[in-house]
Amino acid sequence: DAKTTQPTSMDCAEGRAANLPCNHSTISGNEYVYWYRQIHSQGPQYIIHGLKNNETNEMASLIITEDRKSSTLILPHATLRDTAVYYCIVRGGSSNTGKLIFGQGTTLQVKP
Amino acid sequence: NAGVTQTPKFQVLKTGQSMTLQCAQDMNHNSMYWYRQDPGMGLRLIYYSASEGTTDKGEVPNGYNVSRLNKREFSLRLESAAPSQTSVYFCASIGRSFGRDTQYFGPGTRLTVL
Numbered sequence: 001d002a003k004t005t006q007p008t009s010m011d012c013a014e015g016r017a018a019n020l021p022c023n024h025s026t027i028s029g030n031e032y033v034y035w036y037r038q039i040h041s042q043g044p045q046y047i048i049h050g051l052k053n054n055e056t057n058e059m060a061s062l063i064i065t066e067d068r069k070s071s072t073l074i075l076p077h078a079t080l081r082d083t084a085v086y087y088c089i090v091r092g093g094s095s096n097t098g099k100l101i102f103g104q105g106t107t108l109q110v111k112p
Numbered sequence: 113n114a115g116v117t118q119t120p121k122f123q124v125l126k127t128g129q130s131m132t133l134q135c136a137q138d139m140n141h142n143s144m145y146w147y148r149q150d151p152g153m154g155l156r157l158i159y160y161s162a163s164e165g166t167t168d169k170g171e172v173p174n175g176y177n178v179s180r181l182n183k184r185e186f187s188l189r190l191e192s193a194a195p196s197q198t199s200v201y202f203c204a205s206i207g208r209s210f211g212r213d214t215q216y217f218g219p220g221t222r223l224t225v226l
Contacts, residue, residue, distance in 0.1 A: 043116075043202050043217030044155065087154070099170060100145060100206065100215075102155040 004088045009107040012082075018075040020106050022088030025069040031092050033064060034100070035073045037084040044087065044102075047073065078110045115139065116218035118203050124224045125193045133188040133201055133221050139214065141207025144186035146170075146178060148199040149220075155202065161186055193225045 005023040012018040024033065034049040048055055048062045050071075055062045061074040075082055087105040119134045137144065142163045147155040147170075157170030159178040167178050175197060177189045186205075190197060200222050206215040 038155075041200065041220070043204075043219055045217070046215045085154075099157060099160060099168075100204070101157055101171065102147070104154045 006106045012078045018078040020073040023070045024090045034089045036087045039084040083110045115216045118218035135203030136185045137205035141205040143206040145204040146188045147202045195225045198225045
C-alpha cells in the first residue's frame with residue numbers, strides 16, 4: 001500500500017471550512033484513498049473514501065487531484081466536536097481485503 | 113446491530129500471564145483487524161483476517177496470536193504478556209453492508225502489563 005504524508009497539526013476556526021491535505025505520490029491505479037478520524041481515545045471513525053472522482057457525504061467532501069498524487073479532506077463547517085486526529089490512508093480494493101495501515105495523521109484543533 | 117464489540121474494556125496483567133482479547137461483529141463483514149495504539153502514537157496493525165479461516169501478519173505481530181473462530185469473531189491472544197504490550201487494542205471490521213462499503217472500530221481494550 002502506498003504511503004501518505006500529512007501535516008502534523010492544523011488549526012481551524014469554528015464555523016469555517018477545515019481543509020486537510022494528504023500527499024500520496026506513489027499511489028497505484030487500483031488504490032483508494034480513505035479518511036478516518038480519532039476523537040480523543042475512542043476507536044477511529046470512518047469518514048469517506050474515493051478512487052479518482054470527488055466524493056461527498058454527510059460528514060465531509062474528498063477532493064482528489066487529477067493525477068491522484070494528493071487529496072484534500074474538507075469539513076465544510078468545522079465545530080469543536082471535529083477536534084480530532086485525522087488519518088489519510090491509501091488502500092487497495094474497495095472493501096473486504098487488504099491491510100489498513102495508519103500513519104501519524106493530522107491533529108486538527110478547532111478553536112472557538 | 114451492535115457493530116463491533118470488544119471484551120474486556122480494561123485489563124491488568126502481570127508479566128508472563130496470558131489472556132485473550134475478544135472481538136465480535138454483527139455486520140457480516142469478511143475482513144477483521146487487530147491494532148494496538150501506544151500513548152501519543154498512531155495505530156499499528158498486529159494481525160488481520162481477510163475472510164473466515166485466514167489470518168495474516170501485520171506490522172507488529174510478535175508476541176501475539178490470533179484466531180478467526182467464525183465470520184463473527186476474531187480473537188487476539190497474548191501467551192506471555194510483557195510490559196511492552198501495555199497499550200490500547202482496537203478491533204475493526206470492514207465489509208459491504210447495505211450496498212456500500214462500511215467499516216467500524218470497536219471501543220478498545222485498555223491493557224496494562226505490570
